[in-house]
Amino acid sequence: MAVTDEAIGKIKEMIVSGALRPGDRLPKEADLAAELGLSRNSLREAVKALSLLNILDVRQGDGTYVSSLEPAALLEAVSFVLDFHRDDTVLQAFQVRGILEPAATGLAAQRITPEQLSGLRELLTGLGEHPSVEALVASDLEFHRRIADAAGIPLLCSLLDTISAPTVRARLWRGITQQDAVARTLAEHTAILEALEEGDPETARAWATVHVASITRWLSTAL
Template sequence: MAVTDEAILTIKQMILSGELRPGDRLPPEKELSERLRLSRNSMREAVKALEAMKILDVRRGDGTYVTSLEPELLNEAMSFILEAQQDHEAILEIFAVRRILEPAASALAATRLEESDLEALRRSVDSITADSDVEEVVSHDLAFHAAIAAGSGNRYLASLLDSLSGRTVRARLWRGLTEEHATERTLREHGAIVDALAARDAALAEALTVSHIAGIEGWLRRWSEPESSD
């Protein structure tokens, strides 16, 4: 398990054990990272993810506090970390299949999408900003890829990609929570793909989709590897 994930689970255990109670302020970052023998960068990423899950409340200039989340809800919110780790190899295989099939769908869509479809894709990209919450970004991501697959004109390919995409939702959520600038990167790459589709450049749309899927696949591989401490 990656060090950032270990930090998250350690803080979770401190809350569940009662060591940290609702409303309690966390020790300073330096003190907590030294106590848990983690790099400050790993600790910072863990706090950021727990803040996004509404488990911690970061008050600028004041400190970081535990919210009033009940232990049962905390367990539910955190369970997907271990589940995703257990399914790591299967998810990697799914991304590998997506990397093969989705570029072909993009190439087909470049010649078949209607102007109204392209406009809808642009509106979808424009509806998300760097400040959008991770659930909104993942919802956009799923719809974006589904629209391109449908635009390929091949119902079987679109159906297959839809079934594969649904298996990767947890990984997408976790990337959005833990990878710095993940939203900006996703929007930049989606925008470039739409530009290629609008130009009716099948080869470019295919290449950009390969790069996009491979980037997510690469993150997933790095996520599962232990981090070195600073």
């Protein structure tokens, strides 16, 4: 395993240093193994591991290429783990959201465009006062995705997308079992949007913290 780790490290260094860029084809196996001082077997294992992480793209009959290295593709491995929906993992996903979501919302308050604000307002008003739980959860996901996008950091947006996906079941369950969950979510979304409209990052960050903390506390109790 240590030899494979060394091989992975050397390929990673080539990518980090810019010797290999997104879309570049790797040299032939024998040539690359000789260049890096590796056995062909250890190189082959390293390539297999990096392809599972979407860092390398092995194309049969064509060669091995560096992937696009886009955050969404690289985070698929994290998504795979979260998709098992273990209760403790889902709780951790909410805890991580509690760290990242307020930061994204605070940044969005400084960077969001009038068009993006208008879209968020339409998203909320389109729900009405008494939406179904399913409609609310779908809107909730889209609401936060748009805010993360407005923060202007693609990696942060991709991280939040990845973390949010497996929390859908918990959000639905809360909406069904907690009496005031729907009304509270609508009120918190409205408060977040008003802070964004006022360009107030501190208030936006505070409301995002309250919003995520309320469901995290509920899930902790439910578990």
